[in-house]
Amino acid sequence: MTSAPSVTYPVGRCRFYAWVLMVLAVSGAAVLGVWMAGVEPRRVWPGWLGAVAWLLWLAFAAWSWWRSPVGQLRWDVAAPTQKDAKPGAWLWRSASSPEGTPLQRVESMIDLQNHVLLCLHSADALTRWVWVERVRDPVRWRDLRRALVAHT
Numbered sequence: 454m455t456s457a458p459s460v461t462y463p464v465g466r467c468r469f470y471a472w473v474l475m476v477l478a479v480s481g482a483a484v485l486g487v488w489m490a491g492v493e494p495r496r497v498w499p500g501w502l503g504a505v506a507w508l509l510w511l512a513f514a515a516w517s518w519w520r521s522p523v524g525q526l527r528w529d530v531a532a533p534t535q536k537d538a539k540p541g542a543w544l545w546r547s548a549s550s551p552e553g554t555p556l557q558r559v560e561s562m563i564d565l566q567n568h569v570l571l572c573l574h575s576a577d578a579l580t581r582w583v584w585v586e587r588v589r590d591p592v593r594w595r596d597l598r599r600a601l602v603a604h605t
Contacts, residue, residue: 457530457541457596457600457603459527459528459531459541459602460528460596460597460600461525461527461528461529461531461593462585462589462596464524464585465581466518466521467584468561469568469586470521471518471585474514474518478507478511478514481510482507485504486498486598487519488503489503496587502587509544521583521584522581522582522583523547523548524545524546525544525546525547525587527543527544527545528541528542528544528574528597528604529541532544541560542556543556543558543573543604544556545581545597554576554577555573555575556574556576557576558574558604559572559601560572560574561601562582562593566587567586567587567588569584569585569598569601570582570583571583571584571601585597
């Protein structure tokens, strides 16, 4: 396959990513609880330090999920490209750039069939990490996956 059909796919806060963060938070709390249960009362300060570190991680995880990029990822097979490059171009549209930001490349980092972690590289050296999930637009999911594979 040399090219894939043009496709626009919605990107937003991913429920799968939220679920992974929740599992990690509960696991971390359980490990911290088991560890603190075995600590003698005189030496409880490392446990409190661990609890503070866990709370900081929890705040960062919630912040990172809440600040997940929201927009549309567009693959345009008819877009002009550089000489000797594969046909087509990626574009990122969001509220801050409704006309779209051209992307140099889109890398699939983790592919779980129904959820894909993508790394979006733009020309201004800004890198965005986004989770795309099938549930957002099941009809166009295969077209998006074809575009990801064809342009690799």
